[in-house]
């Protein structure tokens with residue numbers, strides 16, 4: 001199994017979120033156990049990924065940073 005998430009180059013969260021927020025999750029999901037990421041699982045199942053979904057299944061509780 002690959003170490004990094006196969007979606008890492010095109011994931012809006014990894015590439016567009018505030019770096020401080022991204023770094024909270026990257027070590028646990030994006031660069032490690034990506035198969036446990038809720039975003040990854042939805043995408044792999046062909047389902048729509050909510051814009052503000054976080055890897056652990058939570059959501060931003062405040063206005064999120066704009067994605068690039």
Ligand code: SF4
Pocket residue numbers: 005006007008011012013014029030031034035037038039040055
């Ligand atoms: S683990 Fe989740 S948040 Fe991280 S790059 Fe993959 S799909 Fe995006």
